[in-house]
Amino acid sequence: MQDSRQLRRNANMNYLRRYWTLYLLLALPVAFIIIFRYFPMAYILSAFKVNNILKAPWELPWAKNHGFEWFIKAFQNRDFLFALRNTVTLNLLDLLLGFPAPILLALLLNELTFKRFKRVTQTIVYLPHFLSWIIISGLALRLLAFNDGLVNIVLQRIGLDPIPFLNSPGHWVGSYVFLGIWKEAGWNTIIYLAAITSINPELYEAAAVDGANRLRRIWHVTLPGLRPTIIVLLIMSLGRILGSEFDRPFALSNRLVTSVSNVISIFVYEYGIKGMQFSLSNAVGLFQSVIGLFFLIGANSLAKRYGERGIW
Amino acid sequence: MKRTLTVLLLLAMLLSTGLSAVFAEDAEIVDGKFTTTRKITVEIYDRANEGGTKPEDNFYTDFIKEGMLRDHNVEVTFVPVPRWTEVDVLNNLLAAGDAPDICVTYSYPTIQTYAEMGGVTDLAPLLEQYKDQLPNLWELLGDDNIYWNRDPEKGTLWAIEALLFVNKRINTFVREDWLKKLNLEEPRTLEEFEAMLISFRNNAELLLGADAEKMIPYATSFDVGWRNDHLITSFVPEDLSDRDTYVRGFDDRHMLYPNYKEGVRVLNKWYNDGLIWKDFPVYPAGDSTEDNLLKAGYVGAFIHNWDYPYRNGEDSIHANIQRAYGPEAGFIAVEPFPNDAGIYRKFLAAPIDRKVFFPATNTEPVASLFYLDFISKLENRRFLQIGEEGVTHEVLENGAIKTLAVQGEKIMNSLNNIDYTITINGLDTGNPDVNVLSVAQGYDKVDARYIEKAYELSSKDARYGKNFSVGLIEAEVGMNTSLNNKRDTFLTQSIVAPVDQFDAVYDSGMDDYLSSGGQAIIDEREAAYDKYY
Structure with missing residues (x-):
């Protein structure tokens, strides 16, 4: 008994002695997360x-209605309810149209055989990602x-x-979603393209031998190969449905x-930051996060039920 | 571990009591001078001008620092705060307890919020005690501005109001050369103004030649209330009571005044008749598209800040138009909108400007008050406003002060060093006649007659805002941004609505405004007014 414990301790000491530099490296990011993500x-x-x-937050007196004053205030505010509706609508549209876009684009890019053309195209579709929305809104105004x-x-x-395009609410939603796709679709292909390269090329050869044409190969080889990546990204974007x-x-x-x-973040900006009602904006933020968490957990367990790996 | 903590705590306590004993020592003042040197920090706006000097360290801060040390034995350090994000930065400084001893902001709600939390020094007892030693402050601001924000119940005073010395707001401008080309008189009524716009539209070929299709008879922006105020408020009845100016005065664009809707209806009609810039609703604040249209000379008339076309020297709207269309071209201020009594009434703000306050962390309130007195002394503020003769200004034959553009260390980072003269806004040479002449000289390359007319018309027949000291209106807290956005939104939407839908759009927008907090503010103001007046 004594010996084995001694042995284990030695092993631990050896392990630490050998890898302590790696832990030291890790210390900084962990400290960052604790200080800037957990303390606040x-x-x-x-x-x-x-x-x-x-x-300090613990010194403050509780708000009215058992501390739920700000939540009640938010939900009694018509602007908040509109903001909630708009947030969900715009995010769902983004999910519906914006989520498949990079997958399609990645599949198309992957089928390009002329390498240099492929590389140039890739670079061009990445570019809009690096523009800020302020610049894009300026472009949109000049164009639309x-x-x-x-x-x-x-x-x-x-x-x-x-x-x-920008003057009527219906058209504006269209422009909003379109510009979102234009800006981010290219960038989001990166992760899919990386996943595609990890697909075993023998599968394509085998499929070709079996007489599968290009579309069949995409359908039966590439897409199944991408499925885990797609699921993970889908779960994560469902977690942001209220964000x-x-x-x-x-x-x-x-x-x-x-x-x-007007979405929730704009509501928070107008009432919370500009109006200096920080508790109200905090309540709204908490509400957003909790709902987002539910969606995340729900989507994850759903994915697991259908035999996928999920994100944890 | 526990013991070290206790020892540390004890030490800290001892230290702090010792320090506070030093601070609590009665201010030893002889002839307005401290016997021991005091130190204060003062907020200064940083405009980050190209070619400007450091706002916290330059020729003018040296003048103040030397003067304060000489007259009061107070050492001054300036703390720069970015001009355009001042409220956010000030919020951060206040929350962190790092705010300068003397803070200045345009936002009273910010001060009030911190005052409610116990973060601001009550100035009332200090001012009472030291009034005799602050003659210059009192001479400049008077009881009116100093006690403007005093709470009627508790007597507390969180901030004093700087003096808005040149109280101008907006003007209605039209292209003088277009009037001449079309043989039109300056419009004196709404009908004449409308006929003028129609004439601009119909004569686009004559006025703009090949650019005829770019003609914009009348330009405006999403900030409908500001950019059309003279037109819209001419529909407000002349017999509007003082009570109503207060009760319906929360919105600084006068949107809650009676009969406002009829003024907006005129704009709706003009928009549908093609007299107003079609794309105005989509451009955000700070966008330069409209300025570029004005500079290109496509616009016939607009309402804006009282000296807007003449600002910015070489790049002013005026200079651009003159370069493109010759020396006859230019915008001139006119008065086309009489009210129901035939008076060209302008609603102007009360003569208040920035608000100066001391955060609770200020340990030298008396030295800080001396600073305000120093900065308010005519001799000192005059030097700060116009600088040295022959360097930053020259004196013309008629006595007018003409500002000279300088480079290098004596450059002024803001017009008349407004950022240093925190108790006054507007050039004051000490002589009213010289003031008017001097303002007209302040615009490079613009004939003085344009400025003099704009200066006169902007405040002719003015009705100034009055001070109604009723304390805090709870319903107003935090509502400014959201209600202002609602106002701009529904006014913009009702202008671009088809004529037959104008009433529906306006009324539903107004309902939304009122039910989202507007009505609560009106009700509370009503009750507060009736309680105190």
């Missing part, structure tokens, strides 16, 4: 309290404005009616379409 969580408390930035936008000028010159970007809707929006463009 103490301020979740302020979602249930009367806010006062000059005091109802009267002065380039696209509409062209349409009018060839005798068509101009299209209110909302700020800069994209904020930059693209204008006064004519606020009925569909």
Whole structure:
């Protein structure tokens, strides 16, 4: 007994002596996460309290209605309910149209045989990812404005009616989703292309020998090979169904379409940050996170039930 | 472990009591001068101008530092805060307890929020005690501005109001050369103004030649209330009571004033008649598209800040138009919108400007008050506003001060060093006649007659905002941004609506505004007004 314990301790010591530098390397990112991701969580408390930035969260008095004052306030606010609706709608559309886009694009890129052309195309489709939404909204205005936008000028010159891309709520949603796909689809292909390279080429050869044409090979080899990656990314994007970007809707929006463009992050900005009601915005943020967590767990267990690996 | 902690705590306590004993020592002041040197920090706006000097360390800060040390034995350190994000940065500084001893902001709600949390020094007892030693502050601001924000119940005072010395707001501008070309008089009524716009539209070929299709008779922006104020508020009845200006005065664009809707209806009609820039709703704040259209000379009329076409020297709208269309071209201020009593009434703000306050972390409130007094002394603020003769200004024959553009260490980072003269906004030479002449000289390459007219019309027949000291209106807290956005949104939407849907769009927008907090504010203001007046 004594000996084996001694032995185990020695083994542990040896292990530490050999790898302590790696642990040291790890210490910094762990410290970062603890300090900037976990410590601030103490301020979740302020979602249930009367806010006062000059005091620590545990010193604050509880808010009215057993601490749920801010949640009640949010749900009584019509703007919040609209924001909730818009967030869900825009995110669902993004999921429906934006999620398959990079998969399709990756499949197309993968089928290109002329390597140099493939590489150039890849670089070009990545580029928009590096533009900020502010720049893209500027481009969108120059291109899509109802009267002065380039696209509409062209349409009018060839005798068509101009299209209110940014002026009518319906069209705006379309422009919003389209611009999102245009910006991110290329970048998001990276992970799929990487997954495709790990598919065993013998499978393609075998399929070819069996007489499968290109489409059949994509359907029966490439896509099944991508399935685990697709599932993981799908689960993660379901976790963000209530999350909302700020800069994209904020930059693209204008006064004519606020009925569909005001999302939760904009609500938080207007009431919470600008109006300095930090507890309210904290409550909304907490609500978003909790729902997001439910979706994440739900999607994960669903994936597992159907025999996939899930994300944990 | 426990013992070391206890020892440390004890030490910290001892230290802090010792330190506070030092601070608590009564201010020894002889002839307005401290016997021992005091140190204060002062917020200064940083505009990050190209070619400018460091806002916290330059010729003018040296003037202040030397003066404060000489007159009051107070050492001043400046803390730069970015001008355009001042509220956010100030929030951070206040929350961290790092705010300068003297803070300045345009946002009273920010001060109020921190005051409620106990983060701001109450100035009332200090001012009472040291009033005799602050003659210059009182001479400049008077009881009105100093006690503007005093709480009527508790008597607390969280901030004093700087003086808005040149109280101008907006003007209605039209292209003077177009009027001449079309043989039109300056419009004096709404009908004449509308006829003028129609005439611009119908004569686009004559006025713009090959660019005829770019003609925009009237330009505006999503900030409908600001950019059409003269037109819309001419529909507000002249007999509007003071009570109503307060009760319906939460919205600084006057949107809650009676009969406002009829003014917006005119814009709706114009929009549908093709008289207004079609794409105005989609461009956000700060976008330069409209400015470029103005500079290109495609726009016939617009309403904007009182001196807007003349600002920015070589790059002003005026200079651009003159380069492209000759010396006759230019915008001139006009007065086309009389109200129901035939008066060209302008609603102007109260003469208040930035708000100066001391955070609770200020341990030198008396030295800080001396600073405000120093900065308010005519001799000192005059030097800060116009600088040295022959370097930053020259005195013309009629006595007017003409500012000179300088490079290098004596450059002013803001017009008349407004960022240093935190108790006054607007050039004050000490002589009212010289002031008007000097303002007109402040615009490079613009004939003085344009400026003089704009200066006069902007505040002619003005009705100034009054101070109604009723304390905090709870319903207003945190509502500014969301309600302002609602206002801009529904006003914009009702302008672009088809004429037959105008009422529906406007009314539902107004309902939404009122039910989202607008009505609660009106009700609470009503109750507060009736309680105190």
